[in-house]
Amino acid sequence: MTVPIGMEAGSAVRETAGSGLAAVEGGRETVIIGLEVHCQLNTESKLFCGCSTDYRSDPPNTHVCPTCLGLPGSLPAMNRRAVEYALLVAKALNCRVADEAEFARKNYFYPDLTKGFQITMYNRPLAEGGYLDIEGDGAEKRVRITRIHLEEDPGRLVHMGTPDRPRYSLVDYNRSGIPLIEIVTEPDLRSPKEARRLLNGLRTTLEYLGVFDGDQEGSLRVDANISIRGSERVEVKNISSYRGVEKALTYEITRQRGVLRRGQKVERETRHFVEARGVTTSARSKEQEHDYRYFTEPDLRPLQVRHWVEGIALPELPAARRERFTAQYGISPEHARTLCGELRLAEFFEQMAPCGNPLLAATWVADTLQGELNYREMEIGKVPPARFRELLGMLCRKEVTDKAAVEVLRRMLDQCLKGEEVQSPAQIMEKNMLGKTAGDTFTGIVREVIAECGDAVRDYRAGRGEALNFLVGQVMKRTRGRADPKELTRILREELEPQGT
C-alpha cells in the first residue's frame, strides 16, 4: 500500500528540504531526529538455532550451541516464528512487505561477535515505507517508518575493573543469536519528548502484537541520529532505555547548541551515550571508518515474505482498542488513551470493567492505581487482580469511602512490594480501623459532637444551614475520615430533628 502523506508528513518534508533558510520552531532552531530501534523478539528459541531465549536468570554461556557460538562448520537454520513476528510488526506499522527478503553478512571484528560477522538484512529488508501515529503536542503526529529488518543479537561483554582502570572483559554468548527487529524511522521527530513518545508507541504496538516484552532488561536498544537544522548530524549509540533516549537527546541538543553558539561547527561523528553520567562521549574516529563489506548470506535462502504476510492476521491494536473502550464501556477518550497506552493496563482494566461500574473502574485504574504505581515504580503486572476487584466491588456498593479505599490500595501495593501475601480489602480495613463502621458507632460520635458543640447546634436550629457543615467536619475529624460525608449529613440531620415531634 502507499503511504498517505498527511499534514504531519507534509510539514516534515518541507522542513527537511529547508535549504539553509532558518526554520525555527518555538523561537529556536529546528531539531531533527531519526531513530534506529532494536527490539528483541520474544520467540522461544533463537533466530538461527534451537537454544532457549530465556537466559536472563541463568549463568553465562549456558544457552549456547555450535550455531550461536559460531563454531566452525555450524550453519544457521531459520526460525520461522521470528519471521512471523517481524511480519506482524511490519503489518501493524503499515509497511510495504517485500516480495522477497534476503539475509546479508555485516562483516566486522569484535569479541562479542562469534563469527566475525552479523547476519542481518541489507539491501533487501523485510518491509519498507510505513508509519506510526503518535501523540504530538496538540494533534496526532505521523512518524514515517523507513524500513524494518531482522537480525541476530551479538553476545554481551562484561567489563571487569573500573572505567578508569579496565582490567579485562568477559564475554557471555547467551544473548548471541537472539532475534532482533530493527525499525528505522525517517527524521520526522522534532524533540526528545517526541522520540520518547515514538518509543512508547512502538513498545505498545509490539506488546499488543505479543512479540516483545519491554520489561526485560536490554530488550530495547536505540541509536539516534540528531542534528540541528543546517548542521552535520551526529549518531548517538548505545541507548538502552526509554528514559535514556530522552536524556541522551536532551544532552546532545544542549551540547550541539553550545558548539554552535561558540561559533564552531558540529562534527559529523558517532557518539556513545553513557547512561550513568547522562552524557554522550565521542567514539574513537576509527569506529566510524567501518566498511562492513555486506554481501548475501550464502547459507540462507531468500524469504518469500509477501505471500507469507497475507496469511497473518493482526490482533486488536491500541487505536482500535481505544475506540472499543469508549464505545463498549462509555469511558472518556482520555481514560481510554491512558488505559490502552500499555497492554497490561488495558488488560487489567478489562478484568475490572465487569465490576458493575466501568466508569468507576476506569477512574480507579487509569488515575488512582496508575498514580500509586508510578510513585512506587511498580509494574501493573504485580497487582493482584482479584484483590483490586474486591476493592472496586466495595466501592460500587459504597461499603468504603474513596478516601479509605485509597488507603487500602496503598497498603495492598506496599504488601506487594514487600513480597507479602496481599490481604483482602476487608481485612486491611479492619486491621487499620478504616471501616465504614456500623451506623451506631457514628451515631455515638454524632451525639458526642452535638453535645459538645452547643453553639453550632443552636445556629443550625436557628436556620443557619452552614452550621451543619461545621458539625460534619467535626464528626469527620473524629472518625479519621472513615465516614462518608453524605451519610454523616443524613445522620446529623436526623439527630438534630427536634425530639418528640
Next chain:
Amino acid sequence: MVRGETQQDPLNAFITLAEIPPRAPGRLSGITVAVKDNISTRGVETTCGSRILSGYVPPYDAHVVDLIRNEGALIPGKTNMDEFGMGSSTENSGFGPARNPRDPERVTGGSSGGSAAAVASGMARMALGTDTGGSIRCPAAFCGIVGLKPTYGRISRYGLVAYANSLEQIGPMALSVADCSLLMEVISRFDARDATMQDRPYLPRLDGDIRGMRIGVPAEFFGEGVDPAVADRVRKAISVLEGLGAAIVECAMPSMEYALAAYYVTCTSEASSNLARFDGVRYGPASDYKKPWHEAFQEVRMQHFGPEVRRRILIGTFALSAGYYGKYYGKAQVAREHVREDYSRLFQEVDLLAGPTMPTVAWKIGEKSDPLSMYLADILTVPANLAGVPAASVPCGTVQGLPVGLQLTGRAFEDELVMNAAYAYEQGVKA
C-alpha cells in the same frame, strides 16, 4: 601427537590417525571411510589443515559423519588437506604436504589430497572429500581414483568448516565407481540444518547402459594450457564412451574465459568472511587477552594462518570493500550467471559434458612456486562449482606412468547419470 610422515603414514595422508568406531551396522559395515579434516568429528581434533585450529575438538559430528557411522563405517582418521581447502596440491597444509602414492615426489593434488592418497594407497577403502573448485576431482585424477562433486544442495554441509559456502560440497572418493556411488547414497540423506540442502537423495542406477546418451565435448576443455598428452588420453577415453553407444557432440562453452576469475573472486570473498571467526577467543591457539582486542586478534591471525590463506583473505576483503564491490564481487556474480547459462544451454542439447579433469598430470612437490600457476590448474574444474552441477573424475589411463582423469559433468540433480556414465566407462575399459 606425531604428525607428518611416519611409518604408519608414509604419505602424510592423515593429519590425525584415530579409529572412530561405527555406531550401528549397515551398508558400510566393515568398510573404512577416511574423513577430510575440514569435516567436524565429535571428540576428534578437526584442524582444516590449519595451525589456527590446532587443538580444536568439535563437540558435534557433521551430518555426513553421523550418516556414515550409523551405516557401520569405521573412520581411520582425518585426512590431510590444503589449509582450509585453499590449494590444488595439498602442499599448503599446515602439517606438511601429502605425497602421491604413484610417485612420492609428486603432489596428490588438492585440496582433498590426503583423502585421495589414503584411498589410492589402500589405507582406507573410501574417503570423504570436499570440492569448492575441484578439490575432490583434482586429487582423484592425480592419484588415479574416482571422485564425485555432487550437485550443490544434495549433501548437507552441516559440520563442514566453510571455505566458500556457495560453491562447496562434500563428496565421495573411492577406487571404484560402485564404491563411490554407495558412499554417495549414504551421505545424501536430508538434513534440515542446512538451509541450502534439498530433499532429493541420490538413488544409484549403475547399469552401464549409455546407449543413445548425448555427450558434449566443449572445445574450451582442450584449450590452451592443456597438456597434449593428457588431451590425447582423454580423447581416447571419450571414444570409448562412443564405442559404448553414446553420441559425441562437439560444442562450445565461451564463459570458460571468465570462469576462473569469477571463481577466485567469489571464493576469496566468501572466505574472507568465513575465516573471520578465527580470532583466538573461543577455540584454537588463544589470543593474548592482556592486549587490546584488535591487536590480539591480529597477532593470532598473523601467526597461525599460512601465507596462502592470508593472501586469499586479503584478496577477498579487497573484492568486497566499498568502492570495489561492483568491480569485483558484483561482476564475478554476473560472470557466474553466464557460466550457469552456458551449462543450461548446453544441457538442452546434450546429457553430459566430457573432458579432462586436470590440464596436466601431478606435478612435483615444490615445482609450482607462484600462486597464479597453481590457480590456473583449476580452470577445468571450477565451472561445475560456479553452476552447482555434478561432476565426477574417473581414471582414464596414464601419461608417463601418472594417472589422468576423465571429467564427466551433468545436469543439476542428475548425479546418478554422471555416475552411470563413469561406471560404463570403467566397465568398458575393463572388458
